[in-house]
Amino acid sequence: MKKFLLIVFVAVLGGLIALGGANYLGWGDTRYVEVANTPTSLTSFATAPGTRVVPAPTDGFVIAAERSLPAVVHIKASKPAGRGGQIPFGIDPDQLPDAFRDLFGNPGRGGNDQEMPLQQGSGSGVIISSDGYIVSNNHVVEDAETLEVVLNDERTYTAKVIGTDPTTDIALLKIEETGLPTVQFANSDDVRVGEWVVAVGNPFSLTSTVTAGIVSAKGRSIDIVRRSGGDLAIESFIQTDAVVNPGNSGGALVNQNGDLIGINTAISSPTGVFAGYSFAVPSAIVKKVAEDLREFGVVQRGLLGAQIRQLNTAYARELDIDRNNGVYVFEVMEGSAAEEAGIQSGDVIVAVDGVRTLRNSTLLEQLGRHRPGDQVTITAERDGKERDFTVVLKNSEGTTGIVRPSEKPEAVASLGAKFEDLSEDDVRQLRLQGGVAVTELGNGLLSEQTRVRPGFILTRVNGRQVEDVQQLQRLLESSKGAVTLEGVYPDNPERTYKYAIVK
Incomplete structure (x- = not known):
């Protein structure tokens, strides 16, 4: 027992000696080491004198959305779906054996009087005047037989095409209405890379959709307009990372004030949907093209040569x-x-x-x-x-005068199409006696009353042979009331299509 008490006493005494030594050496104090002339922050940020930093809006993009949404419309374009309907894998329905045709709903045949089916595309547009002028993309309205415009308040109108410019992919439409809300043009030259922007449109038919991003680049060329606009194509896009998808084409790209700085036109994507960047035609170009189309019907391009x-x-x-x-x-x-x-x-x-x-x-x-x-x-x-x-600067004809749209005879003009005489080689290859080809289709009797599509070769009017455009004009002028039109499509010249119009 005495031995055990001796061991405890020695242990307690050793602990007291250890604590006293630690206190003597100062191990029990908490101290902060200070280094003279050391800045309180090790990270410093450079500030440029006079630079105005613009943060993201605290209220989001409410002002931009409220001012622009009423002026952005939904455009529904009805276009020919292709001969005899669509089937997968690019197969020509007329090349299918009869035993397999029912698998695809028997496309491509069904009588000489079968009309071409229509498919509906979706796009956007921007109202630029209270009396109904609307800007959009040429590729939204191109080849459309009918154009339906739906306003933000759900009012619906039929639109007519005033003019198009494939070299900038801009189109001008008109609806018959007054007192419409409009968007104001901003100067796209003043837009800076890094600036906040808002895209407004109807992606995937989701009407009145607003997305936001920044300007990623200016003066961008991606060689997409050149496909339709040729060597005169102008590509100097505003590039942005605001989300834009199919259906946004023709819609507005606006600044934080809701003023128009561009028309959304294209996306850079391997899949056909948004993958990071979208492209808009600058408002400076849009404004000039729209004014030309409204005043002259065609764009007036000053060329360097x-x-x-x-x-x-x-x-x-x-x-x-x-x-x-x-x-x-x-x-x-x-x-x-x-x-x-x-x-x-x-x-x-x-x-x-x-x-x-x-x-x-x-x-x-x-x-x-x-x-x-x-x-x-x-x-x-x-x-x-x-x-x-x-x-x-000069025009495409080498003069400094205003270019006027070529005038068509009234009877041909009423059809709403452009016609071209067939060459001798075409006549011989297609085994025809003559005819005229429909090269473009706009608003008129053909699009309103038939399903004729571009490429159609008109061979007879009321049973009488058509040799050229001049004869077509004479036949139409002498025809009253109902007029029958016969012709073929070059990809299947053995099949005759018949249509009827009422003048």
């Missing part, structure tokens, strides 16, 4: 030019505006009216804002020195 190519390091090295950017002129057309101004092959265009144009897209956009007869100042580099050239 030169073949151009965008410079880069590799191309500059190939040309032995000490410059890595700009627009290189490799050919000047005879009698063109460029030649008359003194611009030569080998010049490098760097500005139009003081606006730097170091890319093809920017140059074409600046020129596309002008009409024939307009005077612009082109700045170009030659032999290492910049010089200015005063250029008077």
